[in-house]
Amino acid sequence: MSEPSVNAPRRPSKGERTRARILDSATELFSRSGFNAVSLRDIAAHAGLTHAGLLHHFPGKEAVLIEVLSRRDRIDAQSVFPGIVRPGTPEPGPGERLRRLVGLVARNSGTPGIVGLYAKLSAEATDPGHPAHHYFKERYRVLREEVTVLVEALQAEAGAPARSAPETVARQLLALMDGLQTQWLLEPEAVVMEEVVRDFLRGLGFLPGDGAGGAGVSG
Amino acid sequence: MSEPSVNAPRRPSKGERTRARILDSATELFSRSGFNAVSLRDIAAHAGLTHAGLLHHFPGKEAVLIEVLSRRDRIDAQSVFPGIVRPGTPEPGPGERLRRLVGLVARNSGTPGIVGLYAKLSAEATDPGHPAHHYFKERYRVLREEVTVLVEALQAEAGAPARSAPETVARQLLALMDGLQTQWLLEPEAVVMEEVVRDFLRGLGFLPGDGAGGAGVSG
């Protein structure tokens, strides 16, 4: 069938494959309806086993959640901030990192499921008792710090005197991206997330403005 | 039932009072844990009756949700866009409306419950099958239109050539407010929503900046 030609040519064991299938299913279902509204039986059925079988691979529902989240985070973070995931890896320049960040937004538009997952869960996880509460708190902290550094660099590069504190801008950018996702999920055709984010970044002088053309609403 | 006349000093009937108590309780509990995680029994107990008693006042759980949402919306909208709620009422000038909008953000900081309610529900309701899906879609539409008009007026007032399309700015502002709420709910002490919003508006020239070129918002 497929050739995993990277470093591990050995076929993953049955258990590993099932585990992956479970995580895929859980991701898809959590994405559609959030954490509370999805049962282990739903996930198991979607993955092609019983919920008891599922619980052989994960100690409980929460564990599935956490695994789904961190697996996805690992992938995304790697593409924008390689330094986080693999310490030592040199991070690309600010401009490049910004490009990747915007690229991530654009790419998200192809996977409403994942976007929905984070939108729903980050809201649910606001409750201190939620299993993913700590996870999201930490996630935002790391993300914010990383974006703050990025903004600092961009402000310095832009030359113009920084109008706002880097941390504030970082908060704004992250908030903007989150909020846009909700709008986009409600009306996928009506919103072009990438464009709105670009416009915001242009206003900050982080992206080349379009001079005399005015605000380009392409449609 | 009987026609709710505007100036009615009459004491609300027992039923009306209970209904209100139920909505208060539902608001509080939904705020704390979202829709799916709260049961009718929870709400009823909090309101001091049984869940069967509750169902005498509402046809089902969804109905409670919708009522909670629209009741709250009515209050908030009234304070910022009186024209929406009571057609015919002249709306205040753009500057004043903006002031009220920011004021609403600040006021929200006093009620994490309500904020959490909307954060969780607007995410949950992203699912087309969710009972509040249509409600939120409509809510965003109205809100966006109203804010778009506001932004148009502010851009005109600011004098400077508008850099972005009003609708885009409206989307950004709404997204920013939503996203900030999530951040704030996760770390209430670390975020001052009002300040971050103000900073954003300052960048647009809608609020007096720190030195250069304020808009004509006299306060």
Place this chain on the structure above:
DNA sequence: ACCGGAACCAACCACTTGGTAGGTTTTTCC
């Protein structure tokens, strides 16, 4: 004071939830 309807409750329904117990089948490795 009365009576009709509103308000409310106990009991129940069919169903779902996360999780467990114990046995059976498949892989995996030697």
Place this chain on the structure above:
DNA sequence: GGAAAAACCTACCAAGTGGTTGGTTCCGGT
């Protein structure tokens, strides 16, 4: 090929879920 281990299932559990039924209690208008 054979045995240990991993994978998986059936059956079950106690605790909930939203909602219904049928009755009782209490309020409000006359």
